[in-house]
Amino acid sequence: MGPTKKELKKQMELLRKQQEEQEQEDSDEIDQEEEDDFEEGDDLDGQDIEDEEEHDDGEDLEEGDDDEDDEDEELDEDGEEIPKLQPNSKLPRKLPNDKSDDEDEGDMEAKAKEQYMMGLKGQPDQAILNMKINDILHILSKFKENSKDGRSRQSYLEELTEYFMQYYNYNRDLVQLFMTMFNPNELVQFFESNEQQRPLTIRTNTLKTRRKELAQILIQRGVNLDSLAEWTKVGLKIYDSKVPIGATPEYLAGHYMLQSASSFLPVIALAPQPNEKILDMAAAPGGKTTYIAQLMKNTGVLFANDVKADRNKALIFNVQRMGINNCIVTNYDGRKLNKVIHNCDRVLLDAPCTGLGIIARDPSVKATKQLIDVQKHAHLQRELILSAIDCCKKGGYVVYSTCSVTVQENESVVDYALKNRFVKLVDMGIEVGEEGYTKYQDKRFDPQLKKTRRILPHVHNMDGFYVAKLKKLENGPRVTKQEVVNDHLDAMENEDVENVNINNKNKKSDHKLKVQKGQQGVIEVTANGEDYDWNEEKEQEKIEKTEETDQKENEEQSKQAKKDQKKPKGEKKAQNETQVKKQDNKQVKKESNDQANGEKKLSKKEKKLAQKAQEKKEKQNNQVKQQDEEENVEEEVEEKPAAAKEQKQDKKNGQKKQNQKSEQKNTEQVAKQPLNKQQEKKEQQKPQKNNNAQKTENEVEEEVEVEEKAEKKVKDFKGKNNNQNNKKFNKFNKHQKNRPFNKQQGKHQFQKNKKVKTE
Numbered sequence: 001m002g003p004t005k006k007e008l009k010k011q012m013e014l015l016r017k018q019q020e021e022q023e024q025e026d027s028d029e030i031d032q033e034e035e036d037d038f039e040e041g042d043d044l045d046g047q048d049i050e051d052e053e054e055h056d057d058g059e060d061l062e063e064g065d066d067d068e069d070d071e072d073e074e075l076d077e078d079g080e081e082i083p084k085l086q087p088n089s090k091l092p093r094k095l096p097n098d099k100s101d102d103e104d105e106g107d108m109e110a111k112a113k114e115q116y117m118m119g120l121k122g123q124p125d126q127a128i129l130n131m132k133i134n135d136i137l138h139i140l141s142k143f144k145e146n147s148k149d150g151r152s153r154q155s156y157l158e159e160l161t162e163y164f165m166q167y168y169n170y171n172r173d174l175v176q177l178f179m180t181m182f183n184p185n186e187l188v189q190f191f192e193s194n195e196q197q198r199p200l201t202i203r204t205n206t207l208k209t210r211r212k213e214l215a216q217i218l219i220q221r222g223v224n225l226d227s228l229a230e231w232t233k234v235g236l237k238i239y240d241s242k243v244p245i246g247a248t249p250e251y252l253a254g255h256y257m258l259q260s261a262s263s264f265l266p267v268i269a270l271a272p273q274p275n276e277k278i279l280d281m282a283a284a285p286g287g288k289t290t291y292i293a294q295l296m297k298n299t300g301v302l303f304a305n306d307v308k309a310d311r312n313k314a315l316i317f318n319v320q321r322m323g324i325n326n327c328i329v330t331n332y333d334g335r336k337l338n339k340v341i342h343n344c345d346r347v348l349l350d351a352p353c354t355g356l357g358i359i360a361r362d363p364s365v366k367a368t369k370q371l372i373d374v375q376k377h378a379h380l381q382r383e384l385i386l387s388a389i390d391c392c393k394k395g396g397y398v399v400y401s402t403c404s405v406t407v408q409e410n411e412s413v414v415d416y417a418l419k420n421r422f423v424k425l426v427d428m429g430i431e432v433g434e435e436g437y438t439k440y441q442d443k444r445f446d447p448q449l450k451k452t453r454r455i456l457p458h459v460h461n462m463d464g465f466y467v468a469k470l471k472k473l474e475n476g477p478r479v480t481k482q483e484v485v486n487d488h489l490d491a492m493e494n495e496d497v498e499n500v501n502i503n504n505k506n507k508k509s510d511h512k513l514k515v516q517k518g519q520q521g522v523i524e525v526t527a528n529g530e531d532y533d534w535n536e537e538k539e540q541e542k543i544e545k546t547e548e549t550d551q552k553e554n555e556e557q558s559k560q561a562k563k564d565q566k567k568p569k570g571e572k573k574a575q576n577e578t579q580v581k582k583q584d585n586k587q588v589k590k591e592s593n594d595q596a597n598g599e600k601k602l603s604k605k606e607k608k609l610a611q612k613a614q615e616k617k618e619k620q621n622n623q624v625k626q627q628d629e630e631e632n633v634e635e636e637v638e639e640k641p642a643a644a645k646e647q648k649q650d651k652k653n654g655q656k657k658q659n660q661k662s663e664q665k666n667t668e669q670v671a672k673q674p675l676n677k678q679q680e681k682k683e684q685q686k687p688q689k690n691n692n693a694q695k696t697e698n699e700v701e702e703e704v705e706v707e708e709k710a711e712k713k714v715k716d717f718k719g720k721n722n723n724q725n726n727k728k729f730n731k732f733n734k735h736q737k738n739r740p741f742n743k744q745q746g747k748h749q750f751q752k753n754k755k756v757k758t759e
């Protein structure tokens with residue numbers, strides 16, 4: 001039975017009223033936001049809300065938009081506490097898809113009817129939605145058993161998405177995004193935890209007081225508090241208070257900072273030390289900066305940077321309030337900071353992000369943040385993290401953190417840094433949190449990502465956060481093999497052979513290809529192989545061997561690390577230093593292997609062009625020397641066959657010794673076995689003197705070949721038929737002259753000879 005006309009009219013009336021109330025509330029909210037705007041001198045603290053604010057910053061930067069997100073500041077001008085957390089309510093006042101403004105009578109009538117039929121009064125029935133959600137969760141938990149209506153899993157998931165959107169008031173993008181990270185049951189827990197208020201937390205400023213003293217004073221003022229957690233000695237959690245926590249005399253005197261528990265972690269991971277040079281790349285309003293300074297004991301130099309000049313006001317205020325005097329506040333785009341600040345011992349990048357880990361503190365993101373925002377932030381974060389690494393010294397540390405739970409803004413960014421810079425992930429000494437993801441959808445991240453930490457609101461009862469600690473192993477960009485190849489080929493394609501320098505530096509590091517930073521198209525190729533001859537098999541063997549050794553070393557290291565945890569502090573430190581050195585060496589070794597690998601792939605094209613360059617040089621040299629050589633030619637020709645014989649003889653001597661036993665065997669065997677046709681033929685071809693049972697057949701063949709070749713070359717030369725041969729021959733003779741002979745080994749020193757040749 002449908003509703004009567006009277007009932008419908010009543011329903012419409014009710015809707016109209018609700019709409020008016022809603023509009024009134026909205027306009028009140030806007031007024032409030034304007035009042036709260038930082039520009040008007042409201043909050044100068046903001047340390048706890050800093051993470052809520054950060055999510056728009058990346059965009060603002062791109063769009064030149066400023067500070068529209070400061071409405072979440074915690075205190076007003078007089079230090080009155082503004083309730084930071086929205087009241088918990090899963091009942092939306094206004095659904096995201098409501099089009100309440102332009103509805104006409106017909107629409108409203110239909111809507112009223114629909115709502116009436118559903119038993120709703122202006123809003124979806126939460127109880128019914130809840131029930132439906134639970135039903136689907138039940139079906140999905142044991143899909144084969146529980147699904148009886150022949151529907152696909154996907155269609156249930158789609159229905160569930162709709163219910164989640166309505167029940168928890170998220171937009172579709174976000175529900176779908178979270179569904180890629182959590183299974184449906186976990187997702188419900190995540191959504192639920194975002195509806196919970198968590199106790200306010202503060203951090204004691206140990207530059208001015210001690211936690212115990214602070215706690216006593218606050219208790220006297222009527223604050224109900226407790227220590228925050230086992231992993232911090234400076235944190236306190238406030239259950240309730242008779243006084244505004246952001247306006248006590250202790251607060252104004254800088255004895256503490258309002259700061260979320262999760263926000264402690266990046267600084268703990270950074271582990272700042274006194275007298276160091278540290279950079280906080282995205283610092284405003286200074287929650288973490290002031291903690292870093294405190295751990296540095298107000299010594300050394302701390303650069304606190306933020307791209308937003310306005311937010312820097314709050315940063316400066318906090319730095320002054322907390323009595324910090326080792327801090328320089330700068331106002332740069334973090335992406336360009338690497339051109340200004342270098343060689344820092346440690347860098348913190350508490351990156352601007354979507355804030356999708358702190359929804360409980362800023363429920364507005366449920367409706368406002370979309371996938372495109374995640375992608376935009378991820379892009380900015382990638383640029384910032386590379387810059388942060390570039391500001392750090394070799395051997396220094398970079399901590400990357402966000403207050404988002406999305407993989408795109410976290411693991412994906414760190415994985416990108418691992419691929420593009422010489423860094424590795426290290427343990428952070430943080431007990432709390434879950435391992436970072438190494439798999440996400442079709443992506444596979446570096447296994448090291450396990451060392452990063454995810455703090456999840458539904459698991460750890462803290463704001464969602466992500467922390468990663470990187471150690472910088474080497475300066476400069478890590479150029480991927482493919483990039484090296486591409487760059488090199490680009491240079492080659494431009495026929496820019498002038499820029500390809502083939503230097504024989506006589507290093508033992510074999511082929512080494514290096515793209516020099518900042519010199520586009522200039523590639524330095526160092527090689528000690530003769531004329532770029534690449535012995536594929538040998539090199540592959542070497543690479544495989546090194547990889548094996550690396551793997552073994554890694555395993556040993558992790559075993560050692562476990563042992564080290566039990567060692568006393570001093571011993572640990574010394575051990576760490578040795579490990580750092582070892583790791584550095586290993587990295588350099590790996591780099592050269594990677595580069596070797598890259599070069600290996602350079603293929604024929606590169607070889608040809610490199611040869612071209614070499615030939616060009618040789619031509620020039622030859623032209624100058626040609627006259628000279630022609631004069632000396634007769635002399636050299638006479639020396640040449642002797643030199644060739646000498647060389648062959650040396651080789652044979654060496655070989656003879658090595659093969660003596662096997663030769664003996666071979667000869668015996670040959671003598672015993674009936675000769676086959678081929679052998680017979682060879683035997684017939686052999687000159688008399690080679691019918692020596694001590695020599696192998698190969699040797700004999702080689703000798704004949706050498707002699708034949710030598711004779712041919714002499715003929716060619718004497719007849720002066722071939723100019724090319726002429727040059728080669730002269731060069732060959734010259735080398736023979738220069739080749740020192742190692743009497744002991746009975747060998748010419750090939751390595752030196754190569755050097756002479758290339759030089």
Ligand SMILES: C[S@@+](CC[C@H](N)C(=O)[O-])C[C@H]1O[C@@H](n2cnc3c(N)ncnc32)[C@H](O)[C@@H]1O
Nearest residue numbers: 050054057282283285286287288307334350352
């Ligand atoms: C998460 S907040 C920082 C919170 C701060 N670390 C703290 O603990 O109080 C992110 C900050 O990044 C800043 N930011 C955004 N884009 C930036 C950029 N390109 N360079 C430097 N800072 C940037 C924002 O202005 C914002 O203050």
